[in-house]
Amino acid sequence: MPSGSRYWTVIDDELHVMSVADRFLRELRFGRDRAESTSEAYARGVALFLCWCVRTGRDWTTAAAEMGLFMTWLKYTPTGDGQVVIGPGAAPVRGEARINAVLVAVRAFLSFAVVNGQAPQWVLGAIYELADTRDLPLETQSEDGGLFYRLRARHSLKEPETAMDRASDEEIVALFMACRSARDRLIVLLLSRVGLRRSQTVGLRRSDLHLLPDNRSLGCDVEGAHLHVTRRENANGAWSKSRRSYSVPADFLVVQAIDQYLLERHQCPEASNSDFLLVNLFRPPLGEPMPPGAVNELFKALCARAGLARSVTPHMCRHTFGSNLADSGALLDEIQHLMGHASPTSSQPYLHPSVSRLRQAVDRVPTPRVLAEGVSR
Structure with missing residues (x-):
């Protein structure tokens, strides 16, 4: 147009x-x-x-x-x-x-x-x-x-139930260790520790990063290091599914990964004029924003390089983020905001309780004294 x-x-x-x-x-x-x-x-x-x-x-x-x-x-x-x-x-x-x-x-x-x-x-x-x-x-x-x-x-076919699974923490670590650049390590962390979708990740601009303890000098009232996720037109075809803009805190691992990547990015002169955070550094067109499909290609390569028993997709890392929030005791409304969902029900499919959390839930159920005495006899 x-x-x-x-x-x-x-x-x-x-x-x-x-x-x-x-x-x-x-x-x-x-x-x-x-x-x-x-x-x-x-x-x-x-x-x-x-x-x-x-x-x-x-x-x-x-x-x-x-x-x-x-x-x-x-x-x-x-x-x-x-x-x-x-x-x-x-x-x-x-x-x-x-x-x-x-x-x-x-x-x-x-x-x-x-x-x-x-x-x-x-x-x-x-x-x-x-x-x-x-x-x-x-x-x-x-x-x-x-x-x-x-x-x-009137017309539809019954689909087999193939629920999306979370990537395990061990798989995330294996993917991270298989990365060969600071950029790729940052992508893995943005998906698994910030919970971004694939298109949201490659749609980030450098101006979306607010990494100061006090960001009021940037015109932002949100305290601490965080990222802003905004729906906008992007030249690489990336598109945020969330209609509303929201912010997500970035922990020290993500901040450190950003610092290391920006040093790596600085070595590519073609990237200097692009406001996109993630750009092509190793193949043409150099300095251009990464397309969403490049993230899928990266994960296929990382899974093969890491020798994983199954294929881990970028979206499974987002499931990891939501599930880890729940395992750590986060409330549903907190998970909803951090994942950019308009409704709490949208967050529920992302929650896959760990085996240890399921065990803890069973152990919290009180045992009636009569039953305990009967079993011990």
Whole structure:
């Protein structure tokens, strides 16, 4: 865009922009303030739906009546292939989670088309069903006893339960020791001891670091060393998921790692004009901000170098941070703020109690004297 902001769109085989999809994706990106990466994910999902419609001779405005066939096509047809022909023992090319993510994008696109008069009204009934709230908590019902109704997606696949796990402290230490630069060591600590997301980490600016005991000279009333996490447009595509800005204290390990990295960064003249904290120091384009994908590449290399038995992802380090807070006795509202969540319920999936804390919880349960005497007999 002329402002420098970017979004993803959908083009056809003749390289013409699909106008309805383009308007939908622009509204998603700028009207709903979603991340560029979100517009990419939705654009890919809409493109798959439109591709299916073209290759099977369907009108996209009415194809919602056969979403089950689209799901089958998604499951067995690789990108770039023609119509699906399922044979005995055919292996799926997309998993349940990926198919559900595509369906989310398609439902949002079709809803937009209906509201804007580009698709018939009955399409909403083909992709959603009305569900009352009688089986939901009372707070979702009206005060006069009436019922609220909500739209529930008609089509979805049951996903296998694969809960995200925390990286252990031993794994964090192994990753840290496998680093070959001060920059990489800082990245590991920002994820595991500050709890930043991958995009928040590479989106940090040097001006976000307030490392003085008293930061009022910087125009900041927060005492002690801390980092500010702010949602903003970034040239490297990084985007803070948290809509609100917040600050996170930095302990002495993080402050020391920052000092060591800034000395290393100073050796790269190309980095001097960049306000981004984390920049390319060892490969071109030198001095440019690191993209989010570079953090994933770093962790793959670190896991291999450290000889870990499993692959540790950047997000698992954020789970480590939340879990360690809980293990140390932090309250849920404290964890919520430090992780930048709008609601305490958003913090709960990040809490994985350690084995020792579970043992302590059991040991705190009092034992009735009668039971103790009976067991000892």
